[in-house]
Amino acid sequence: MSSAVEAPAAVLIPGKRIAARLSAQVAAEAQAFLHAHGHPPALAVVLAGDDPASGIYVRRKVAECGKAGIRSIGHRLPATVAEADLLALIDDLNRDPAIHGILVQLPLPPHIDASRVLDAIDPRKDVDGFHPVNVGRLSTGTDGLVPCTPLGCMMLLDTVIDDFRGRHAVVIGKSNIVGKPIAMLLLERECTVTVTHIATQGLREIVRGADIVVAAAGAPLLVRGDWIRPGAVVIDVGITRVVDPGSGDRTRIVGDCASAEMAHAAAVTPVPGGVGPMTIACLLANTLRAARAQTRRTAS
Incomplete structure (x- = not known):
């Protein structure tokens, strides 16, 4: 009696495992960065408002930074924060040489122009890859931070x-x-x-x-x-x-x-x-990449 041959099932791409491997690689390289420069890569995370999902995402990102040896600095702002105050914070973070990456968690409160805020981030510190300069570099195939x-x-x-x-x-x-x-x-x-x-x-x-x-x-x-x-x-x-x-x-x-x-x-x-999981692992990789680029620029 013949038996039907089952068609092979699709391969399940193991994003969690691949992300863990990337995060482990970033952790090893962040440790080497710390030994070489005396400080770890540093990411500033800005959260405005009390959106529950945003809070969960930020906590997850901060936790993964800690595991990878990346210093995270949180800035929790009220939902009523003025756009001018948020932009002033971004300007301070842009000027701070100890900060290598800036992440502004979206969505922002409705009275704030998100495009204006994202455009204010120094492209070298734009670890989300949303700044027009990085978008332009991506579109032309030149070096930049990728979303x-x-x-x-x-x-x-x-x-x-x-x-x-x-x-x-x-x-x-x-x-x-x-x-x-x-x-x-x-x-x-x-x-x-x-x-x-x-x-x-x-x-x-x-x-x-x-x-x-x-x-x-x-x-x-x-x-x-x-x-x-x-x-x-x-x-x-x-x-x-x-x-x-x-x-x-x-x-x-x-x-x-x-x-x-x-x-x-x-x-x-x-x-x-x-x-x-890959999104967060790539955030860690972008932060490390930004730290290296800024360190090279300072040394040259």
Whole structure:
């Protein structure tokens, strides 16, 4: 009697393990930096307001800094802080040679112009990679600090793809934080890149032609299994807490992709435990990189 041969399941890209490896490397290099210069890399973290999710993110980032040997300096400001006062703090941090990186946690209170605040950060200390100077460097393929989440996505892709040239990548979402930067990074690898957004027509058909799918729309379970061609690689950036149907008030965390339907893909990232850990690990790496660059500049 013949038995059916099961199709191989998609590789689950272990973001948590890859992030831990990167963080350990940063820790070793931060220790070497401390021995060479007498002080550790230092990151200033600015949190304005009392948004619960922002508070959780900041605590997680500060904890990871401590594990990696990076000094973190917190600045907790009330939700009523004046924009001028926040800008004055940024100016002080820009001028402080002991501070190598500046992170302003988003979102900011609604009366504050976030673009104005982010633009005020010294590009050399912009470890989030959001300053127009760093965005320009990314778009031209020149040296600059790269946004953490797109950088982490590329590192995950590197674990399963040897050659990007000529592959069709579809990016779902055009945000300045993820969609646009990851599109530019993929272009640098000589992918053919399609960026889609809320007004895109025929999204399913576009995604079905992709070798690489990066879903960063913030729309839970938007991308279904029949959108994904066999052998494609799927990077799920989305993370949303939803109510589990039929479970009362119990919730679960899901991504932008229905990954349970994607056994036919070559590789997928889990949610949680995929892109999220890489974002924080890349923040640590960017802080170390910024510290080295500023130290070289001071010495020269």
